[in-house]
Amino acid sequence: MGLCASCHLSHLTTKDGRLMTNWSTTVKVINSGDGRLQEFKQPVMVSHVLSGHPAAFLCSSDTMFVGCHVPQMPGNEELQMGQIYFLMPLSNSNNPLSLHELCSLAIKAGLALQTEA
Template sequence: MGICASSRMTIGKLGGDMNWTSTAKVIRLDGKLQEFRHPIKAGHILSDNPNSFLCSSEAMHVDSPVPRLLADEDLQLGQMYFLLPTSMSPASLSLPDLCSLAIKASTALSNAGLRNAKKPLLEQTVSVLGAAGHQRSLRKSS
């Protein structure tokens, strides 16, 4: 999907080095970020969120169904996940849906104080490949 985060980031010219502790990050339905410092089962999160499912940001693709994590799967440290309504599960992910999720993730990470880690990146481009093989680039300036 293009929304992944490294477990270690460097600020560079704007403020020295910054280490970012590796956590499993869940972007909740309300747009808030929930972080887990130790592996946790998807079922633990789902038990508190009926009518929802978890998916990995790495497994999301335009024009493809959103894959669900199984309840017994561990969330991996350093990975980002989305908690989504079950109504999104059978449907294919559209480009506007993907953009909306990318904005939600960016906002959640910024609100969590991670914005400074992205300052050296003056421009970020996300390329998505649709089912028909057409590539689209989304450009966001910071």
């Protein structure tokens, strides 16, 4: 996904120009529906994140491409520090990702990360 290029940076700049240095020290999960950001300060299992979301799946932002199905992460996989993940409704798992949907997710991620700063 286009916004993934920035997920490996060790620092970002906040809205007021301060340097944000903890980018790679958390796992970030963005809800694709409402854009809310969940952050975890240690690696966490997919099954833990999904425990409160029975009608959803997790996917890595690195695996999202226009025209392709979004791969669901297995419950026994550990989320990696410094990465961005999306919580997606199961109803989206059977449809290829459109450019419009990908752009919408990128905007939600950008807003969530800005709000965090």
